[in-house]
Amino acid sequence: MKYSTLLLVIACFLALLLVPFGVGNYSVRLATTVFLYAALALSWNLIGGFAGYPSFATSAFFGLGAYVAGIAQHHGVPMAGAWMIGTMACGIFSIGFGAAILRLKGHYFAVASLIVAEVLREIINTSTSLTGGGMGLNIPVFTSNPDLFGRIFYSAMLALMFASLLMTIWVSQSKTGFALRCIQQNEDAANVLGVNTTGYKILAFALSGCIAGTAGAIYGSWVSYIDPSDAFDILISVKPIIMTLLGGPGTILGPIVGAVVFLMFEELVWRNFMTIHKGLLGLIVVGLILFLPTGVLQIRRSNSRAWSQMRAWIAK
């Protein structure tokens, strides 16, 4: 990684760290949500964008991280330590689970990854004594000062997003990223050329799982109450995919751009069209696949090929 890139990333991080001191709590909360989803989109981008494996397991790692960290805090582990335990649990789980399902491809992989969240949800639902089951789990709140509380979680999510960004930059410039791109383009050819496809796929899946797990752990402490249907919500898997596709899969900044654009749009639609907001989100997905299969960042690069396609389609 070039020093200039690293300095730029650190400068952006420090600048954003100061923002909460100048704006209200609503904006801080909204920004925290943006960072959360940007981190999740960056997480999905590693396995879905670079390796081309359409994972729906984001919510599984998110929920697992939230529950492991939540239970740890419930038993007296300090917050930061609990987050680390949550991250590690997701790392180990994703390696084992990845080794099992990453031999599937395409739709088969997607369906298998989708099942994990459901299975984990049921396990947590039934182990009432440990997890609180369907009643949910209360996570201790460490301060009653709303300003401090907001700023802490704003900073934590911001740090997670930048850690994910640095990880993405490292991957994209390393042999790992090269191998993942080869896998995405033609896995069999990559394997015959000496790429340890299984190993690199598991690595990408584990990095992705760790980010999603940490995000879940921080989220749990932030909202201070989690229940199975909230922590393993399918939308936590789906939204990062839409965001990454919107911004540009396999790019570095695409997932962040996609997360910002998507959440701004969602906030606007949700405020103004309460009842049909999910329908409109569906229309975005359809539009994306039809006109921008490689993301909004590509509009500039390909000299508006997407726009001419769109015009041609409308003219029909």
Next chain:
Amino acid sequence: MSALLQLHDVSKSFAGVRAVNKVSLTLQPGEIVGLIGPNGAGKTTLVNLITGVFPASEGSIVFDGRVISKMAPHQIAWAGIARTFQVVQPFPDLSVLDNVAAGAMFCREDQTIDTARAIAMECLEFTGLAAIANNPGSTLSLANRKKLELAKSLATSPRLLLLDEVNAGLNPTEIENALKVIRAIADRGITIILIEHLMKVVTRSCSRVVVLHNGELISDGATETVMRDERVVEAYLGPKYAAKFKLEATQ
């Protein structure tokens, strides 16, 4: 001299269809062996077995003293076996240079992206693709895609190269060029198995020919001898012609 590649009674069944049946074969270092046979004889299946794309149902494959029949494709590539695909398999969105660099990067030890690209450039110069090194893999003509396959496999620094119909679909001029490249590869001391339909290419390049028919090895020997083998003629042209051929030969 010890054998480079040994196949012992290698078989492969797909749900009851025996695609390769008890094939035994020994290759010495430096040989160029032609592997021929009618369509569906099991030639490509045999290549897939050697490169580990799927495991053999029975038998063992030994490369340079190591049993490779249970290894994954990437481990076999690391051991020194490279192949080209009959249906060319470029990475469409990667540049031609990076297509080739992938082979160098993951098969040779201690490579960075930059050193792998340097090796890739040498391979592109060798195969005559250096001028289009920065074009995406998907933009190449068929002849150039076949060359790209060659360059990719060469970048892995193989000791055994399996060429699966590198000349299929090429015109006579392109075939001449491809033959020059194949001969130059052989001059580097790389052992080659050449799967071919064009007999002209086989007779010109190979001193030894192996014939597969319905998954079985029916003939193995010097090119001239194999061409006159009754079973080979029968496999290609049917028993009626083989009888006629035999009659003419005796007269």
